[in-house]
Amino acid sequence: MKRSLRSVWRLAALTLLVALLPGTLLASGRLVLRQQPTPEPATDWARVQAAGKIVFGTAADYPPFEFYNSNFELDGFDIALARAIGEKLGVAVEFNDFAFDGLINAVQLGNVDAAIGAISVTPNRQMVVDFTNLYYIGNSVALATTSFTPTITSAADLAGMRIGAERGTTYQAWAQETLVEAGLIAQDDLVLYSTPSEIVRDLRNGTIDVGLMGELTAELAVNRSPELQIVGRQFNQQQFAIAAGKGSSVIEPLNQALIALQSDGTFAELVERYLQLNPNSVTPDEDVAVVENVPPTETVTPAPTQCIDSMAFVADLNYDDKNMTAPPIMAPGQDFVKSWRVLNNGTCDWTPDYVLAYVNGNRIEASMGGSVVPVGRTVKPGDMIDLSVSLRAPQVYGAFQGFWQMRNTLGQYFGEVVWVGIQVPDPNPPAPPPPPPTQDINPNLRVDNNYIASGQCTTIRWDVDNVSAVYFIDGGNQQGVAGHDARNVCPGGTTTYTLRVVDRNGASHDFSITINVSGAPDYSINFWADNTNLDGGQCTRLRWDVRNVQAVYLDGEGVAGVSDREVCPGSARTYTLQVIKYDGSQDARQVTINVNNPPPPPAQPPVIRRFSVSSNQIGRGQCLNFEWRTDNTKGVNLLRNGGAVVAGGPGNGSAQDCPDAVGLYEYKLVAYGVGQTEQGLTVNVIGPQPR
Numbered sequence: 013m014k015r016s017l018r019s020v021w022r023l024a025a026l027t028l029l030v031a032l033l034p035g036t037l038l039a040s041g042r043l044v045l046r047q048q049p050t051p052e053p054a055t056d057w058a059r060v061q062a063a064g065k066i067v068f069g070t071a072a073d074y075p076p077f078e079f080y081n082s083n084f085e086l087d088g089f090d091i092a093l094a095r096a097i098g099e100k101l102g103v104a105v106e107f108n109d110f111a112f113d114g115l116i117n118a119v120q121l122g123n124v125d126a127a128i129g130a131i132s133v134t135p136n137r138q139m140v141v142d143f144t145n146l147y148y149i150g151n152s153v154a155l156a157t158t159s160f161t162p163t164i165t166s167a168a169d170l171a172g173m174r175i176g177a178e179r180g181t182t183y184q185a186w187a188q189e190t191l192v193e194a195g196l197i198a199q200d201d202l203v204l205y206s207t208p209s210e211i212v213r214d215l216r217n218g219t220i221d222v223g224l225m226g227e228l229t230a231e232l233a234v235n236r237s238p239e240l241q242i243v244g245r246q247f248n249q250q251q252f253a254i255a256a257g258k259g260s261s262v263i264e265p266l267n268q269a270l271i272a273l274q275s276d277g278t279f280a281e282l283v284e285r286y287l288q289l290n291p292n293s294v295t296p297d298e299d300v301a302v303v304e305n306v307p308p309t310e311t312v313t314p315a316p317t318q319c320i321d322s323m324a325f326v327a328d329l330n331y332d333d334k335n336m337t338a339p340p341i342m343a344p345g346q347d348f349v350k351s352w353r354v355l356n357n358g359t360c361d362w363t364p365d366y367v368l369a370y371v372n373g374n375r376i377e378a379s380m381g382g383s384v385v386p387v388g389r390t391v392k393p394g395d396m397i398d399l400s401v402s403l404r405a406p407q408v409y410g411a412f413q414g415f416w417q418m419r420n421t422l423g424q425y426f427g428e429v430v431w432v433g434i435q436v437p438d439p440n441p442p443a444p445p446p447p448p449p450t451q452d453i454n455p456n457l458r459v460d461n462n463y464i465a466s467g468q469c470t471t472i473r474w475d476v477d478n479v480s481a482v483y484f485i486d487g488g489n490q491q492g493v494a495g496h497d498a499r500n501v502c503p504g505g506t507t508t509y510t511l512r513v514v515d516r517n518g519a520s521h522d523f524s525i526t527i528n529v530s531g532a533p534d535y536s537i538n539f540w541a542d543n544t545n546l547d548g549g550q551c552t553r554l555r556w557d558v559r560n561v562q563a564v565y566l567d568g569e570g571v572a573g574v575s576d577r578e579v580c581p582g583s584a585r586t587y588t589l590q591v592i593k594y595d596g597s598q599d600a601r602q603v604t605i606n607v608n609n610p611p612p613p614p615a616q617p618p619v620i621r622r623f624s625v626s627s628n629q630i631g632r633g634q635c636l637n638f639e640w641r642t643d644n645t646k647g648v649n650l651l652r653n654g655g656a657v658v659a660g661g662p663g664n665g666s667a668q669d670c671p672d673a674v675g676l677y678e679y680k681l682v683a684y685g686v687g688q689t690e691q692g693l694t695v696n697v698i699g700p701q702p703r
Contacts, residue, residue, distance in 0.1 A: 057261040060125055065104035066262070068094050069124035071112035072429075073207040073372060073415075075232055076286050077130040080374065084336035084413055084433070089286035090128045093147070096278050100269035111206070111371075111417040113180035114426030116141055117320045119255050123357060126262055127255040130226065132182045133303055142305040143253040144266045150252075152183055154244035155223040155230045157215055164222070164244025171196040176211040176220040179204040179425070183224040186248045199691050200622045200641075206371040206417065206425055208233070215240065226250055228287060258308045322358030323418045323427025326396060329353055330569070333433030336413055341568070342405035342434045347585065348567065350432040351400040354418075358426070362391035362418075365617060365686045368399050368430075369419050377406035378414035380432070386614040401432075402582055409438040421617045421687030453479065457511050457523045466531040469502040474511055480518065485510040505529050505560060505594040535560040539589040539601040548610035551580040554603060556589050563592040583607050618645040618683040623691045625679065632699030635670040638679070646685040653678055671697050 060066045070090065072078045078088040086107055098105035110118050112129065119127050119141050133143050154164045162169060167190045175197060177183040184204060191197045203220050205211050211223035212233050223230075227245065234240045256262045273279045283289055329351035333339040342348065356362055367384040380403040391397050406412060412434055418427045455476035464470050476482060476495045484493045486501070486509055493499070501509065508526045515521065538557040546552060555576040558564050564573050566589055571577075579587070584607050590600040619642060626637040638650060638657075645663035649656060658667045663683070671677050674697050682690045 055261075056125065056257065057265055060101075060103060060262060063103075065106050066098060066101065066126065067106045067108060067124045069108050069110050069115050069118045069127040070094075070129040071115050072109045072129075073112070073209065074130050074226075074229060076228055078128075080413070084374070084411075089282060090130065092282050092286060093273070093279075094128050096273050096282070097266060097269040100272045101265055109429040111425035111427060111429065112178065113424050114322060116255065117322050117358065117426060119257055121320055121322050121358060122257060123322060123324065125256065126260075126266065130250075130252055131255050133251045133253050134182060134185070137255070138303075138306050140258065141255045142258055142260055142263055143255055143303045144263055144270065145301050145303050146251050146253050147270060148250070148252040150227050150250045151245060152186065152224055152247040152250065153227045153230045153242050154247070155211070155215065155225060155233060155240060156221065156243045158239050158241050160221065160241070160243055162243065167191060167194070167196060167247075169244070170222060173197060173221040174201045174203060174219070176203045176205055176214060176223040178208060178211065178225065179206060179423075182248065182250065187224060190248075193694065195628050198622055198624055199620070204423075209372055212237065212240070253303055263305070319360035320358050321360045321362075321418070321420050321424070321426040322356075324355040324357045325428045325430050326353040326355050329398060329400075331432065331434070333413075333431075336411070336433045339411055339413075339433040339435040342436055343568070344405060344407045344409070344436055344439075346405040346568065347402070348405070348434075349400050349402050349579075351398055352430050353396055353398050354427075354430070355396045356391045356393050359393055360420075361393070362387050362397075363421060363687070364388050364390060365421055365615065366391075367419050367614070368401070368416050369425075371415050371417050371425070371429075373412065373414040375406075375410065375412055377408060378412045380404055380406065380412065380414055380434075382414070382416075382432075384419075384614070400580070403432065405434055405436055409436045411435045422689055423617065423619075453513055453515060453521055455482070455511055455513055455523055457525050459525055459527060462526070463528045463530065464503075466504070466529055467502075468529075469500055470527060471498050471500050472509060472525060472527075473498040474523075476513055479513050479515050481514040483512040483514075485512055501527065503527055503529055503594070507594050508596065535591070535593055535599075537561075537589070537591060537599060537601050539603055541587075541603045541605060544604065545606050545608065546581070547608050548582070549580075550607075551578050552605060553578050554587055556601075558589070558591055561591040561593050562596075565590045565592075579605065581605050581607055583610055615686040616644040617687045618685040618689050619643045620681060620683050620689055620691050623681045623693065625693050625695060628694065629696045629698060632672070632674050632697055633670075634697075635668050636695060637666065637668050638681075639666045640664065640681050640683075642683045644685050645683045648684070649682045651680045651682065671695070673697065674699055 070078050070086070072080055072086055076088055077090045078086065081087040091107065095105050108124055115127050115129055115131065116137055118124050133146065164170060170191055175187055175191060177187050187202050192199050192202050203214070208225050208229050211220070211225065214220045215223050216239065222243070224247065230242055234242060254266055331340045331348065331350050364387055366387040369384045370379045370382050373379060382401045382403050385399050385401050387397065387399070413431055415429050415431045417425045417429055419425050453476060455474045457472070457474045459470055459472045461470045474497065479495065482493050482495055483490050484499055490512070506526065506528050508524050511523045513521045513523065536559045541552050541554050543552040553576050556574070558573040561573065564571050566577065567587055584605065586602050586604045588600055588602050590598060592598055620640065621643060622639065622641040624639050630636060640648060642648060642663040648658070648661045648663060650658035650661060650667055652669060652671070657669050661667065677695045677697065678692060679695060680690055680692045682688055
């Protein structure tokens with residue numbers, strides 16, 4: 013039912029409604045705000061007020077709702093909406109970027125105050141978290157390439173196709189229930205991804221036939237890629253809301269803030285700016301608006317053995333890009349090792365075969381050749397671990413930001429996102445524009461004595477008028493000075509000093525003067541390693557002692573003149589120590605570490621490629637034929653209602669089972685190796701029961 017704009021505002025003005033509900037792309041109704049009973053104050057909202065900030069978890073891989081913009085900053089409709097909510101609540105807003113699979117986990121564990129990230133309200137999620145009232149209603153679409161000719165009007169039209177969906181989303185749940193369990197596609201024809209961009213990539217290269225995602229995200233992909241098209245709409249409705257912990261007292265303030273944003277027009281402005289839709293046609297009817305949260309007493313208590321995976325970023329151990337404001341500069345093809353310190357802030361042990369894996373980046377080259385990094389040992393809840401990945405800078409120039417996420421043995425991603433950011437300079441930068449006309453400047457730069465002995469001092473003087481600024485530069489130190497000024501200097505060796513003058517047009521002019529020092533000690537470089545021959549997995553220390561130079565760099569990173577560093581190369585590697593002498597010239601030394609018997613690649617978790625049954629419905633007395641295909645598997649168990657049909661079977665095989673009673677049977681294939689994974693099927697046996 014479509015409601016008039018006047019009736020909506022009347023309801024809001026009377027404060028009969030409580031939740032802000034932006035967004036259906038179906039133009040199916042208007043925003044409705046319904047008020048629920050005000051809960052008793054609880055400690056979590058009081059904690060937010062005391063801290064003066066609210067921490068939102070998000071998953072910044074879903075434009076136009078949340079993404080990193082060209083300035084490497086969080087942006088999108090959800091991000092802007094959360095910031096506006098913070099203004100209404102009178103608190104600062106902070107964001108933590110998570111793997112979408114682990115976003116609800118972060119809320120359950122209290123790692124964030126709330127989560128906003130195109131999160132659909134589902135019964136399963138309502139058992140473990142609470143939701144605000146809906147703020148967006150949209151629909152799934154089917155995305156394909158322009159060479160795809162069928163039109164998808166129902167689930168049956170997807171039969172026999174290879175379908176892509178984002179892991180942990182309602183798109184996956186819909187495809188599993190409607191396509192796989194209905195027998196329209198095989199289990200291994202449902203391909204799961206970490207981000208929508210990966211779905212787009214595999215559509216282009218032909219790995220999958222159709223990708224399922226939200227309508228706005230798909231339309232954005234079509235606008236960016238002319239070879240894509242939307243081939244079907246209105247599969248299953250998406251209902252987005254903000255999530256918080258069970259019984260959380262932040263729900264009511266969030267709902268009240270959403271009302272205020274609708275009332276003052278802020279919400280309408282955000283819809284137009286980010287979603288490019290008419291605000292009068294993007295909100296649901298009042299009966300759809302309110303989310304009835306399940307009381308904590310009615311939720312299902314997890315089994316004692318069930319635990320929750322989570323990870324928190326602690327620190328960049330090297331190559332800190334300062335949140336992409338100052339990414340380290342790399343030469344094209346330069347090898348380097350990026351290291352992070354992370355914390356297991358969940359309730360599960362991380363086993364040695366948990367991994368840190370690359371998921372996406374701002375450019376196709378942002379993976380920088382990195383491979384998955386096994387944890388390599390058991391990490392208990394509350395413990396920290398340092399993880400390192402060997403990378404190579406792209407051969408093309410630009411700024412690169414690659415995102416990495418933790419993954420457990422079931423292939424599920426979780427925890428905060430970490431990234432590596434670098435910059436490869438343009439070898440042929442565009443020529444600068446010609447400088448504007450400048451005035452004739454002569455600072456009369458001079459020195460009392462151009463030639464001094466080691467340990468002596470002298471004075472540099474200058475005089476200049478009618479300019480904007482003057483700077484005295486000594487090595488890397490630049491200081492603002494007066495137009496008529498002097499500096500006493502005591503160089504340890506022959507040194508060149510610079511006076512930088514900025515004229516009234518803003519142009520800079522550098523004037524240099526050199527002081528020659530006789531008897532100055534020459535520079536020295538010593539660079540060595542404790543051990544230059546290692547076995548795989550071993551480490552050694554690089555050591556250096558450099559004297560009487562301006563600067564020292566280890567593989568491009570500025571370091572102290574006398575220091576050391578532990579290195580653990582995975583293969584043979586050469587390290588370079590470069591120095592800049594006082595006269596500006598350069599020198600370098602190299603040490604090569606040879607690695608014998610590098611460790612074998614980490615074992616991969618088992619994967620079920622196919623698990624199928626001859627029929628999902630048979631008559632009593634008939635038999636079923638099962639077939640399976642797996643990878644990285646030591647063996648499989650085929651279970652019927654928890655009992656073994658096949659125990660310790662081969663990774664690729666088949667089996668027959670003849671259930672002797674009418675009813676529903678749950679079959680499960682459990683593949684084990686380094687960890688285990690499983691898939692299930694349901695079979696209905698029909699026919700009269702015996703007397």
